[in-house]
Amino acid sequence: MWNYEKRLQYPIKISQTNPKIAQIIISQFGGPDGELAASMRYLSQRYTMPYKEVTGTLTDIGTEELAHMEMICAIVYQLTKDLTPEEIERSGFAPYYVDHTLALWPQAASGMPWTATVFQSKGDPITDLHEDMAAEQKARTTYDNILRLVKDPEVCEPIRFLREREIVHYQRFGESLRIVQDKLDSRNFYALNPEFDNPCGCQNG
Amino acid sequence: MTGQMNRKELLNHINQVSFAVDEVKLYLDTHPCDQEALVYFHEYSRKRNEALNEYARAYGPLTIDTASESCTERWNWINEPWPWQEGGC
Numbered sequence: 001m002w003n004y005e006k007r008l009q010y011p012i013k014i015s016q017t018n019p020k021i022a023q024i025i026i027s028q029f030g031g032p033d034g035e036l037a038a039s040m041r042y043l044s045q046r047y048t049m050p051y052k053e054v055t056g057t058l059t060d061i062g063t064e065e066l067a068h069m070e071m072i073c074a075i076v077y078q079l080t081k082d083l084t085p086e087e088i089e090r091s092g093f094a095p096y097y098v099d100h101t102l103a104l105w106p107q108a109a110s111g112m113p114w115t116a117t118v119f120q121s122k123g124d125p126i127t128d129l130h131e132d133m134a135a136e137q138k139a140r141t142t143y144d145n146i147l148r149l150v151k152d153p154e155v156c157e158p159i160r161f162l163r164e165r166e167i168v169h170y171q172r173f174g175e176s177l178r179i180v181q182d183k184l185d186s187r188n189f190y191a192l193n194p195e196f197d198n199p200c201g202c203q204n205g
Numbered sequence: 206m207t208g209q210m211n212r213k214e215l216l217n218h219i220n221q222v223s224f225a226v227d228e229v230k231l232y233l234d235t236h237p238c239d240q241e242a243l244v245y246f247h248e249y250s251r252k253r254n255e256a257l258n259e260y261a262r263a264y265g266p267l268t269i270d271t272a273s274e275s276c277t278e279r280w281n282w283i284n285e286p287w288p289w290q291e292g293g294c
Contacts, residue, residue, distance in 0.1 A: 006267045008288045009227070011220060056234040064227060074289035168231065175235035 002063070009067040010161040014078040014154045019093035021150055022079035023109060026096075028072045028146070028162070030106025030114035033138040035072055035162075039065035041119035041135060045128045048195045051183065054125065054176045058132075061169050068162055073104045075158060124193045129177040136170035207256055212264050219256045219267070225249040 028034045042062030049055045080093070080102050088097050095111065106114035119135070122128050143163035150156055185191045192198055207218055229246045236242060261271035265285040275281045 003269055006282075006285070006288055007216065007220065007223075009220075009224070011217075012289070053235050053237065057231065060231055060234055064231075070289070077289050168228070172231050172235055179235065 002066075008071050008074060009064070010071060010158050012071060012074045012078065012154075012158050014075065014152070016152060016154070017081060017083060017087070018079050018152065018155075019083055019087065019091040021152075021155065022076045023093065023096060024149060025072060025079070025146060025155075025159075026076050026107060027109035028139070028142060029069060029076065029104065031108035031110075031112075031142070032118040033135065033142045034106075034108075034114070035065050035069035035139075036106050036114055037116075037118045038135055038139060039063075039069060040116065041121065042132065044119075044121040045132070048123055049125060049128075050194050050198075051125070051176075051179060053179050054129070057172050057176050061172065064165070064169075068165065071158055071162065075155060076104060077102075079155070123195050125180045125195060126177070126189060129173055129180060132173045133170055133177070136166045136173060140166040140170070207259055215256065215260050215263070219253065219260060222249050222252040222256060226253055 030036055039062050042058040042065065046055050046058035046062065049058060083091075083093065083097075083102065088094050096107075099105070108114075120128070120131050122131070140163055143159055143166065146159055147156060147163070150159065180194075181189055184194070207215060210218060226246065226249050229242055229249065233239065233242050233246060257268055257271050258274050260267055261274035264275075265281045266272040266275050269282070272282055
């Protein structure tokens with residue numbers, strides 16, 4: 001169950017359109033290290049996660065990623081609002097425009113459509129948490145790359161906020177991994193997979 | 206304290222206290238026994254709920270649970286701008 005809250009996690013107000021940079025930033029909507037993939041990754045992994053601290057972390061970070069997806073979409077929307085056909089042609093926005101007009105559609109900067117193949121839900125907490133930590137770093141690198149290309153402070157500020165959240169999430173997933181390992185055999189973390197071999201007792205363990 | 210704020214200031218206040226709740230919520234997920242963090246959570250959760258109610262009464266609801274605080278004669282949920290629009294945030 002989810003409820004909508006009618007505000008952005010961090011405010012976005014962009015006065016100058018820029019379709020060129022919108023085509024770069026849209027990658028964090030539907031690209032390989034984007035917010036939609038992040039949310040779907042964590043919200044898919046949580047069902048079989050046997051430790052309540054980690055289930056909570058996956059649920060709450062997966063939910064926050066939806067709010068980040070909304071921020072990215074708000075940025076792209078405001079960067080492409082009320083464009084004229086001349087501006088669309090001049091900025092190289094025409095290939096996107098021909099299929100989607102000025103609507104939002106989850107794709108990478110390259111034009112590749114969003115796909116679940118960019119993430120895993122492997123059913124092993126050590127494997128999944130390593131993937132999650134890597135995902136946060138990949139998103140952080142993407143934001144660093146975006147920040148090297150964007151000069152408008154009205155765009156940079158919310159992007160910097162999103163970048164910082166990747167670092168906090170990485171920290172929380174690192175703690176989650178430590179919690180998982182504390183509950184396993186310290187001589188061999190891989191002696192069993194607690195999402196499969198030991199379905200009972202883990203929640204209390 | 207929030208009584209003297211205009212609309213923009215009140216929304217900014219909601220964003221700030223809500224962020225404090227978001228941040229400490231994630232921290233508590235992996236540190237559920239941290240009493241100091243728990244006290245912080247309760248303080249900011251209360252501030253957030255008070256401000257959301259106040260905003261709903263003055264300007265319209267941001268959450269469905271505060272919709273009944275706002276004008277009851279018409280469906281206000283769709284009237285105020287959406288957050289990605291001009292005036293929405």
